[in-house]
Amino acid sequence: MGNRVCGLFGIKYPIIQGGMVWVSGAKLAAAVSNAGGLGLIGAGSMKPDLLREHIKKAKTLTDKPFGVNIPIFSKYSEEQVKVALEEGVKIFFMSAGSPKKYTPYLKEKGCTVVHVTSTPTLAKKCEDAGVDAVVVEGFEAGGHNGRDELTTFVLIPQTKKIVNIPIIAAGGIATGEGIAAALALGADGVQIGTRFAATKESSAHENYKKALVNAKDTGTMIYLKSIIPVRLVKNSLTVKIEELEKRCADVEEFKKVLGESPAKRAIFDGDIDNGEIEAGQIAGMIEDIPTVFEVFERLIKEYKDTLNRLNHFDFSC
Numbered sequence: 622m623g624n625r626v627c628g629l630f631g632i633k634y635p636i637i638q639g640g641m642v643w644v645s646g647a648k649l650a651a652a653v654s655n656a657g658g659l660g661l662i663g664a665g666s667m668k669p670d671l672l673r674e675h676i677k678k679a680k681t682l683t684d685k686p687f688g689v690n691i692p693i694f695s696k697y698s699e700e701q702v703k704v705a706l707e708e709g710v711k712i713f714f715m716s717a718g719s720p721k722k723y724t725p726y727l728k729e730k731g732c733t734v735v736h737v738t739s740t741p742t743l744a745k746k747c748e749d750a751g752v753d754a755v756v757v758e759g760f761e762a763g764g765h766n767g768r769d770e771l772t773t774f775v776l777i778p779q780t781k782k783i784v785n786i787p788i789i790a791a792g793g794i795a796t797g798e799g800i801a802a803a804l805a806l807g808a809d810g811v812q813i814g815t816r817f818a819a820t821k822e823s824s825a826h827e828n829y830k831k832a833l834v835n836a837k838d839t840g841t842m843i844y845l846k847s848i849i850p851v852r853l854v855k856n857s858l859t860v861k862i863e864e865l866e867k868r869c870a871d872v873e874e875f876k877k878v879l880g881e882s883p884a885k886r887a888i889f890d891g892d893i894d895n896g897e898i899e900a901g902q903i904a905g906m907i908e909d910i911p912t913v914f915e916v917f918e919r920l921i922k923e924y925k926d927t928l929n930r931l932n933h934f935d936f937s938c
């Protein structure tokens with residue numbers, strides 16, 4: 622019996638590139654799919670027409686399976702689902718909302734549906750709603766996070782205990798060692814974000830990619846916990862956010878400081894002082910901006926070397 626995640630999507634390696642606003646357009650998604658993983662077009666930063674363009678473009682760049690990530694809370698989610706279906710997309714990674722909203726409809730249309738969650742209890746609810754697999758995303762991850770602060774290391778085994786569908790681990794994984802650890806804990810595959818955000822094919826601004834390379838071990842923190850928690854690289858904007866958080870400022874004050882599209886400002890426009898640099902804790906391990914193909918070569922070699930090392934590891938003296 623082969624790997625359940627590979628079987629579900631028809632891919633070579635159980636490595637998913639997480640959908641990422643302003644980062645994962647057609648180019649990145651297709652590169653990941655061509656390398657043997659599953660690329661996802663991040664619809665979160667796209668109006669429906671732009672999403673259509675990216676899906677069309679991805680189809681010209683790869684003949685391998687790829688999918689879309691649609692945050693349910695987006696005001697465009699319904700139209701994005703419609704556009705993706707019209708364009709023949711069969712793989713949907715849904716996040717930030719109830720799995721009950723689109724799962725029955727998408728299953729009726731013959732699609733594979735995955736839901737992103739941050740607790741084992743929610744993962745079980747996703748299974749009950751009929752999804753095909755769950756992404757369990759730890760507190761280490763880049764982007765928006767769950768409120769309960771569960772880490773990937775504790776999420777995987779506790780989810781494994783209560784769900785039967787394939788588990789895709791996300792958060793803090795950027796190496797083959799990380800993949801081996803996730804699989805050892807009971808995951809069937811992994812979803813990687815930050816590592817792919819700093820690749821040549823990522824549509825993020827060069828300044829953003831360099832900010833990930835420059836981020837050290839303590840370079841990120843969760844901000845905006847009282848509104849919508851998000852892990853960001855520390856910068857001038859996060860200093861201002863911290864001041865507001867310290868004095869329990871109201872939402873209007875936060876809105877004023879954040880301004881319009883703070884994530885776009887940093888990730889896409891390159892203003893890394895005044896925008897939100899969404900990235901995971903693993904940014905501390907990122908030292909370069911390789912191609913997606915190079916990332917895959919490394920991941921696979923590191924994974925194999927790790928298994929070999931553990932096979933010969935002296936567990937007792």
Ligand SMILES: Cc1cc2nc3c(=O)[nH]c(=O)nc-3n(C[C@H](O)[C@H](O)[C@H](O)COP(=O)(O)O)c2cc1C
Binds near residue numbers: 663664666764793815
């Ligand atoms: C810049 C950035 C944008 C993201 N945008 C989204 C998004 O639109 N939808 C979503 O479900 N997850 C989003 N994520 C989370 C990723 O899909 C992925 O689950 C996460 O990055 C995995 O953790 P890692 O960053 O430690 O690899 C984003 C992450 C980053 C770094």
